[in-house]
Amino acid sequence: MDPSLEPLKARRLALMLRERIASGEIPPGARLASEPALALEHGVSRVTVRRALDSLASEGLIDRRVGAGTFVREAGAPKPIVADFANMLTHLVEMGRRTGVRLISFAYGTPPEAIAQALGLTAGERTQRSVRVRLIDGQPFSYLTTHVPERIGLTYSESDLASVPLLTLLERSGAAVERASQAISATLATPDVAEALGLDIGSPLLSLTRVVFGPDGRGVEHLHALYRPDRYSFQMELHRAGADGDRRWSPVPSHSVQSGSDATAWPSSAAAGGP
Template identity: 35%
Template sequence: MQIATVTPLPGQSRYAALADALRARIVAGEWPPGSALAAEQSLAADYGVALGTMRRALDLLAELGLVERVHGRGTFVRLGLGGAPMLRFFRFGHHDGEVPASRILARDTRAAPEPVARALGLGPGEPVLRLERLRSLGAQPVLLEEIWLPLPLFAALAEGDPAGWDDLLYPMFAQRCGVHVARAIDEIGFCAAAAAQAAVLGLPAGHPCARVQRRAFDLGGRCVESRRSLGDAHAFHYTVAIT
């Protein structure tokens, strides 16, 4: 039974318009992360299009990373980034695959500094939560992070003892704040560690470090995190396929 319809913008294909429509419904929360969308057949009937056209729309959403298709089960809204995506940039000895333990060194609320406000898409001076976080493998500190989170959204993290927090932030963002990180952009650079930073990492002052500046986005494309991670440059290792 047809219950909706899409009208492609001029120059836009019908499956692209369908993908936009479905994306809007996902962002609106109609299908929460982890749940299954309606079946292709059903969606195609709903919009009054051929099955193949609806399939292209869903394939497009899958390419964009918004949904995941599983043969025989359904099409699912992705849960967001899991694991420890920062670790793809580093190799620390024989701890591969291990998730570093996490310790919050500092937490405070302040007006967003100008660059942070710009990264998060906030107005100047809006309140943000700032975290300093040290990640360690065994007894060895490996990554020092400064994390900025927009504040009405992450209010749940401004209270309670951070000692009880999980080693992985993104699953915690989802559980406690309802924020699902779907996508991130990492800018890799290089710098010398300032004395204070080096001390925390157990490195000599001025030691060469890799710096990863991350901006993370939710399903709707809103920037929900700005992060700066620092680690020993000699542990940095990344592989890129060029085509």
């Protein structure tokens, strides 16, 4: 057996078990099969099984009890945040208050050309760039890289950004937030992002890029956000609208805010003050 394949097999087994736990097939409090039984069932070595279980334990999904076995955690594990995609500019300050943040970097400089164009900056205009990790129940779920025009960024300090929701800081600076444009895709975790989010290098991530604009059409924030898909998801409630012959699906605004896999909606951390 090629030893180099063991980490890949362990990753595959961990993903399979995680899906069974997330779907409820293996309910909270249930005891997992023994390492030998899992190895036989999935045709892998016990080393591979041990690596997979170590990964799930590091995510807080299982408890490994010496002499008793391995059990799905009943409480204490971070629940995923469900973001209301249709209501992206709602409850942003509340989102900031109900999650924690770790500021990794804070500096001023010339942004990449693509970001300068997206924000509508003038030639040579600088931005305040920050990198933050947002946490729920003390566990990281998003890696956020934000560019704010220097004229706005100068109104708040590094310590402010580490403790106050960004939307609050933007509004305090006098910058009005009117609309936003955003796109969602998927990507893989680079080494620095993987370390910050507690993942393996190359793990799948949700990727969101958003630009927030003021009433004058000028950009006030550019965000590139990376989310752990096991701790964050988007949802949208839709209803049928329009006259006969022109029926279409239309978003239903939601006003509830809660966390957990059974949540009706969470304010989109994809919105200006959320991250």
